[in-house]
Amino acid sequence: MTAKTPFYITTAISYPNGSPHIGHAYEAIATDAIARFERLDGRDVYFLTGTDEHGQKMLQTARKEGIDVRDLAERNAGRFKEMVAKLGCSNNDFIRTSEARHHAASKAIWERMAANGDIYKDSYSGWYSVRDEAYYQESETELREDGVRYGPQGTPVEWVEEESYFFRLSAYQDRLLAHYEANPDFIGPDERRNEVVSFVKGGLKDLSVSRTTFDWGIPVPGDEKHVMYVWVDALTNYITGLGFPDENAENWRYWPANLHVIGKDIVRFHAVYWPAFLMSAGIAVPKRVFAHGFLFNRGEKMSKSVGNVIDPFTLVDHYGLDQVRYFFLREVPFGQDGNYSHEAIVNRVNADLANDLGNLAQRSLSMIAKNCDGSLPVPGALSEADNAILGQADAMAAACREAMNSQAIHQALSTVWACVAEANRYFASQEPWALRKTDPDRMGTVLYVTAEVIRQVAILAQPVMPDSASKLLDLLSVAQDARDFSTLGSVGRLASGIALPKPVGVFPRYVEEEKSEASA
Numbered sequence: 116m117t118a119k120t121p122f123y124i125t126t127a128i129s130y131p132n133g134s135p136h137i138g139h140a141y142e143a144i145a146t147d148a149i150a151r152f153e154r155l156d157g158r159d160v161y162f163l164t165g166t167d168e169h170g171q172k173m174l175q176t177a178r179k180e181g182i183d184v185r186d187l188a189e190r191n192a193g194r195f196k197e198m199v200a201k202l203g204c205s206n207n208d209f210i211r212t213s214e215a216r217h218h219a220a221s222k223a224i225w226e227r228m229a230a231n232g233d234i235y236k237d238s239y240s241g242w243y244s245v246r247d248e249a250y251y252q253e254s255e256t257e258l259r260e261d262g263v264r265y266g267p268q269g270t271p272v273e274w275v276e277e278e279s280y281f282f283r284l285s286a287y288q289d290r291l292l293a294h295y296e297a298n299p300d301f302i303g304p305d306e307r308r309n310e311v312v313s314f315v316k317g318g319l320k321d322l323s324v325s326r327t328t329f330d331w332g333i334p335v336p337g338d339e340k341h342v343m344y345v346w347v348d349a350l351t352n353y354i355t356g357l358g359f360p361d362e363n364a365e366n367w368r369y370w371p372a373n374l375h376v377i378g379k380d381i382v383r384f385h386a387v388y389w390p391a392f393l394m395s396a397g398i399a400v401p402k403r404v405f406a407h408g409f410l411f412n413r414g415e416k417m418s419k420s421v422g423n424v425i426d427p428f429t430l431v432d433h434y435g436l437d438q439v440r441y442f443f444l445r446e447v448p449f450g451q452d453g454n455y456s457h458e459a460i461v462n463r464v465n466a467d468l469a470n471d472l473g474n475l476a477q478r479s480l481s482m483i484a485k486n487c488d489g490s491l492p493v494p495g496a497l498s499e500a501d502n503a504i505l506g507q508a509d510a511m512a513a514a515c516r517e518a519m520n521s522q523a524i525h526q527a528l529s530t531v532w533a534c535v536a537e538a539n540r541y542f543a544s545q546e547p548w549a550l551r552k553t554d555p556d557r558m559g560t561v562l563y564v565t566a567e568v569i570r571q572v573a574i575l576a577q578p579v580m581p582d583s584a585s586k587l588l589d590l591l592s593v594a595q596d597a598r599d600f601s602t603l604g605s606v607g608r609l610a611s612g613i614a615l616p617k618p619v620g621v622f623p624r625y626v627e628e629e630k631s632e633a634s635a
């Protein structure tokens with residue numbers, strides 16, 4: 116057997132300055148679906164997520180709450196860890212940037228950049244957004260009528276003047292542009308790539324990479340009055356997680372990352388600063404950075420003051436985990452902004468899951484239980500209609516792979532649900548319930564074909580709905596070792612004659628409560 120190809124995938128690491136929100140949950144769910152897809156497709160996947168605990172934003176929140184920043188980090192990092200578990204994420208590790216291993220890795224990358232001549236001391240004066248933990252050029256900011264100056268993401272900026280170490284980012288402008296040119300897939304979607312290319316073409320200034328006005332961060336090696344700029348240490352988490360600086364570590368083989376999944380607001384850090392730091396340190400750059408869009412509650416930005424922040428834990432308890440995972444990944448084209456509302460979730464849960472897939476499975480499997488002694492019937496000669504629906508099911512694997520190669524998760528799901536819709540039309544037009552008396556053999560063929568289509572649908576639904584898909588595969592008596600993508604298509608056809616368990620419903624219909632808590 117050939118060794119599996121490594122596939123390293125990461126989420127951004129979240130600031131634990133508050134509890135996790137739907138945006139964090141969305142990123143974790145999407146990244147997990149991609150990780151599971153690749154694993155089922157035979158790759159040796161390593162999936163990392165975690166928390167970004169240093170910086171001024173954390174410090175400010177702690178001060179506001181009157182607690183020690185370490186306690187704030189501890190409390191909320193735990194909540195993020197619980198969230199990924201609650202969401203059913205299959206991450207291999209959860210990194211916290213306050214850990215000793217991360218301090219060591221950050222110092223090592225700093226020392227390498229310094230040894231390469233890319234770090235020098237000067238003084239910084241300019242605009243800084245604590246909320247974005249980002250420096251901005253004056254031209255990127257605007258003074259609004261309220262007398263406050265704002266950065267490009269709409270967050271207030273403040274004037275900062277202090278002694279600082281700089282990273283010679285300007286020296287990387289040409290290398291970065293050459294990299295984007297030679298690797299057109301480095302940044303996705305295209306819109307984000309274009310933004311980055313034009314930003315870099317506009318000229319890069321050296322980047323301030325240390326602070327002296329607070330000490331919540333990783334000390335600069337050899338000058339402990341300075342702590343590293345939070346993004347230098349944050350980005351380094353992706354290599355800390357694989358054992359850096361020990362390049363003989365077992366997991367180092369996963370580097371360079373295949374995919375950093377991030378939100379659209381932090382593309383500049385991942386597609387400009389991060390590859391420049393790595394080039395400076397003599398480390399390979401990641402293969403791809405993909406930015407998803409933002410989620411809005413009925414078109415409004417989530418904010419504590421509007422009172423429309425929805426807690427992911429509540430959402431999962433209310434609608435069910437697989438339902439929430441399916442909804443976000445099917446409803447929002449991955450890479451674009453999206454909306455969610457109670458009605459939209461209920462509609463997807465009831466239409467796509469309870470009706471389309473759930474009813475098809477329940478109806479066909481109950482007929483097998485009642486009319487075929489509970490075992491999978493032997494198909495007779497296949498009709499044109501049988502071959503057409505089987506052909507559509509067999510073609511799903513290739514279409515899903517193609518979609519997932521460009522992180523079009525919604526498109527992979529729409530391919531699968533188009534087949535579910537077609538299978539429903541097939542089932543209705545073949546009328547197996549009428550064949551029961553007139554032509555039982557033909558009924559057996561229709562039920563077999565339907566079950567085989569459900570097998571492939573369930574296998575491909577696993578990355579998005581691991582629990583429900585696994586229940587469906589149990590109902591079809593598909594062995595645990597016959598559930599990966601190598602069984603898709605005609606090679607993995609269900610074996611006739613196998614006994615099937617008593618069918619049970621897998622996708623319950625959402626029924627409105629009198630007054631539902633999550634319907635805000």
Ligand code: ME8
Binds near residue numbers: 137350378
């Ligand atoms: O940016 N919809 O942390 P963070 C969708 N620590 N995604 C959203 C979102 C929303 N409404 N709000 C935030 C940071 N996100 C840094 C990352 S990585 C080395 C350091 C996404 O807690 C956001 O785009 O502000 C980011 O990818 C992730 O959630 C964490 O955001």
